Amino acid sequence: MDGQEVIEGLGMRAAALERWLKAHVPGFAGLRGVEKFATGQSNPTWRLRAESGDYVLRAKPPGRLLKSAHLVEREFRVMAALAGSAVPVPRMLALAEDADSPIGRAFFVMEHVPGRIFWDPALPELPRVRRAAIYDAMNATLAALHSVDVQAVGLGDFGRPGNYFARQVKLWSRQYLAAARTPREDLLAVMRWLEANIPEDDGRCALVHGDFRLDNMIFHPEHPRVVALLDWELSTIGHPLADLAYQCAQWRMSHDGPLRGLGGLDRAALGLPSEEEYVAAWCARHGLGEIPCWSFYLAFSLFRFAAILEGVVRRAEEGNASNPETGRRYGAAIPELAGLAARLVL
Numbered sequence: 001m002d003g004q005e006v007i008e009g010l011g012m013r014a015a016a017l018e019r020w021l022k023a024h025v026p027g028f029a030g031l032r033g034v035e036k037f038a039t040g041q042s043n044p045t046w047r048l049r050a051e052s053g054d055y056v057l058r059a060k061p062p063g064r065l066l067k068s069a070h071l072v073e074r075e076f077r078v079m080a081a082l083a084g085s086a087v088p089v090p091r092m093l094a095l096a097e098d099a100d101s102p103i104g105r106a107f108f109v110m111e112h113v114p115g116r117i118f119w120d121p122a123l124p125e126l127p128r129v130r131r132a133a134i135y136d137a138m139n140a141t142l143a144a145l146h147s148v149d150v151q152a153v154g155l156g157d158f159g160r161p162g163n164y165f166a167r168q169v170k171l172w173s174r175q176y177l178a179a180a181r182t183p184r185e186d187l188l189a190v191m192r193w194l195e196a197n198i199p200e201d202d203g204r205c206a207l208v209h210g211d212f213r214l215d216n217m218i219f220h221p222e223h224p225r226v227v228a229l230l231d232w233e234l235s236t237i238g239h240p241l242a243d244l245a246y247q248c249a250q251w252r253m254s255h256d257g258p259l260r261g262l263g264g265l266d267r268a269a270l271g272l273p274s275e276e277e278y279v280a281a282w283c284a285r286h287g288l289g290e291i292p293c294w295s296f297y298l299a300f301s302l303f304r305f306a307a308i309l310e311g312v313v314r315r316a317e318e319g320n321a322s323n324p325e326t327g328r329r330y331g332a333a334i335p336e337l338a339g340l341a342a343r344l345v346l
Contacts, residue, residue, distance in 0.1 A: 007034050007046070008036060009036055009044050009046075009059075009062075010034075010046070010057075010059065010103055011062075011103055011104075012102060012103050014031060014034065016102065017031065017034070017102075018031040020096075020102055021048070021050075021055075021094075021109065024093075024094040024096070024109075025055065025093045025094045025109055026093065027052050028050060028052050028055075029050060029051045029052040030050050030051030030052065031048065031049075031050050032049045032050055032051065033048075033049040034046050034047070034048055034049075034057075035047045035049070042061075042231070042233060042312075043058050043059060043060060043061060043072055043075075043233060044058075044059055044061055045057065045058045045059075046058075047112060048109070048112075053111075053112070054112035055093065055109050055110065055111060055112055056090070056109070056110050056111070056112050057107055057108070057109050058072055058075070058107060058108055058109075058110070059072065059103065059105060059106065059107035060072055060098075060105040060106050060107065061105075061315065062105065071233055072106050072107060072108055072233065073095065073097060073106055073108075074158075074232065074233060074235060075108070075231070075232040075233050075235070076092055076095045076108040076110075077155075077158075078155065078158065078207070078232045078235050079092050079110070079232055080092040081153045081154050081155050082148070082153060085144075085148060085153060086144040086147070086148075087141065087144050087145050087148060087229060088141070088226050088227050088228050088229055089228060089229060090110040090111045090112075090113050090228050090230070091110060091111040092108065092110050093108075093109045093110055093111065094108060094109045095107075095108040095109075096108070113218050113227055113228040114218075114221065115218040115219050115220055115221050115227050115228065116218065116219045116220070116221060117215055117217070117218055117219070118134065118214050118215065118217075118219065119214075119215050119260070120260050121214050121250075121251060121255075121260060121261065121262050121272075122255060122260075122262065122265055122270055122272070123270075123272070128270065128271035129271060130224065130271075131270065131271040131272055132271055132272065132273060133224035134219065134224050135272060135273050135278065136224070136273075136281065137219070137224045137225050137226050138214065138217065138226065139278060139281045139282055139285070140226075140285070141217070141226045141229060142209075142212060142243060142244065142247070142282060143282055143285035143286060145206070145207060145208075145209060145212075145229070145243070146206040146207070146208070146240040146243070146286065147206075147286075148206070148207045150206075150207050150237060155207060155237070156237075158207070158235075158236060158237045159236040159237025159238055160237075161205075162201070163198065163201040164201075164205075164238040164239040164242065165198050165199065165201075165239060165242070165296075165297075165300065166198050166201075168238070168242070168300070168304070169191075169194045169195055169198060169300065172303065172304045172307045173191050173194075173195070173307075175307045175308075175310075175311065176191070176303075176306065176307035176310055179307065179310035179311040179313070179314045180310045180314075181314075184334070184335075184338050186338045186339065186341075186342045186346075187303060187306055187338045187341070189342065189346055190299060190302075190303050190338070190341045190342055190345065190346065191303060193299070193345045193346060194296070194299065194300055194303060194345075197296055197345070198296075199292070199293040199296055204239055204240060204241075205237060205238070205239070206237070206238070206239070206240040207235065207236075207237060208235060208236060208237070208238040208239065208240060208242050208243050209229065209232060209234070209235050209243050210232070210233070210234025210235050210236065210242075210243070210246075211231050211232075211233075211234050211246070212229075212243040212246060212247050213246075213247055213250055216229065216230050216231045217229055217230065218230065240286075241291065241297050242297070242300075242301070244279065244282055244297075245294070245297035245298050245300070245301040246301040246304070246305070248275050248278065248279065248298065248301075249298045249301035249302045249305065249340070250301075250305065251263070251275065252275075252298075252302075252340055253333065253336055253337070253340070254336065257332075257333055257336055258329045258330055258332045258333045259330060259333045279291065279294075295344045295345055296345070298341075298344055299341045299344045299345045302337045302338075302340050302341035302344070303337075303341050305337055306334050306337040306338055306341070309330050309331060309333060309334050309337070310331075310334065312327045312330055312331070313327060313328065313330070313331035313334075315327060316328050316331070
C-alpha cells in the first residue's frame with residue numbers, strides 16, 4: 001500500500017504505522033493493507049494485512065468520551081491475563097497507551113483469529129440439528145469465564161469489592177443521564193425501581209465480560225467451539241449473573257428489530273434452547289439451582305443496554321461513532337429495551 005496514505009479513522013500515514021508495528025510487534029514485516037471493520041460501535045477496529053500475517057488493531061474512538069468508557073487498555077490487560085486459560089482469547093501483541101500513542105489515543109494490536117461470526121441468534125446459516133451445539137459451546141465458554149481464578153491470573157485488582165449491582169445501577173444511571181439528551185420517562189422509572197430493589201449481596205464474585213453475546217465470539221470454522229471471545233472493554237470483577245442476564249435480556253428483543261434477538265421466534269422449532277434451558281445449563285455447570293430475583297437481573301441488563309446504546313447515539317450525533325449510520329439505527333432499539341424492562345418490573 002502507499003506509505004503516504006493516511007489511514008481513515010487513525011489519522012496516521014501507513015508508513016508511520018508500519019514503523020511503529022515493526023518496533024513493537026514481534027516479527028512484524030511488510031504492511032500490505034489496512035481495512036476498517038464496519039461492525040462494532042464502541043472502539044474502532046482495523047484488520048492489518050502483512051507479509052508476516054494478519055493482525056487486528058483496536059483503538060479508542062476520537063473526540064470527547066464518557067468517563068470510564070472505551071478503555072482498550074483494560075481489554076488488552078484482561079485478554080493478556082487469560083492467555084492459556086480455558087477462556088479462548090486472541091494473543092495480545094502490543095499496547096500503546098494514551099501518553100505514548102502515535103495517534104494521541106490508546107490502541108492495541110492482537111493476532112487475527114480466523115473463524116465464523118454469527119450475527120443472527122437464530123443461526124439461519126446452519127442446519128437445525130447443528131444449532132443447539134453452538135449455544136452449548138457459548139454456554140460452556142460463559143461458565144469457563146466465571147470459573148477463572150482471578151488471583152491466579154493476576155486480575156485480583158480488576159474490580160472493586162462490595163455489592164456489584166448497587167455499584168452498577170449507580171454507574172449506568174449516571175452514564176444514561178450523561179448520554180441521553182432527553183431521558184425517557186419509562187427508563188427513569190425503571191432506574192428508580194432498580195435503585196429501590198437491589199438484591200442482597202450473596203458474595204458471589206467472578207470475572208465478568210460485560211458484553212457477552214453471540215456476535216462477540218469467533219467460532220471454529222467447522223466445529224461448534226468458541227475460539228476467541230472479543231470486546232472486553234466492559235469487563236470487570238463482578239457478579240456472574242450480570243453476564244447471563246445480559247445475554248438472555250438481549251434475546252428477548254424482537255428478531256426483526258435493529259438488534260436481532262429471539263423475541264417472537266419459536267425456539268423449539270428452530271432447534272434452539274429456551275431461555276429456561278439455557279439458564280439451567282449454566283446453573284448446572286456451576287452446581288446451582290434456581291436463580292432468585294431473575295426479573296431484577298433482566299431489567300437491570302435491559303436498562304444497562306439502553307444506556308450503552310444512548311452513548312452510541314450520542315457519539316453518532318457528535319461525529320465520534322465508529323459507524324455513525326449504524327449507531328443511529330441502533331438508537332431505534334432503545335424504546336423496545338425500555339418497554340421490555342418496564343413490563344418486567346413496573
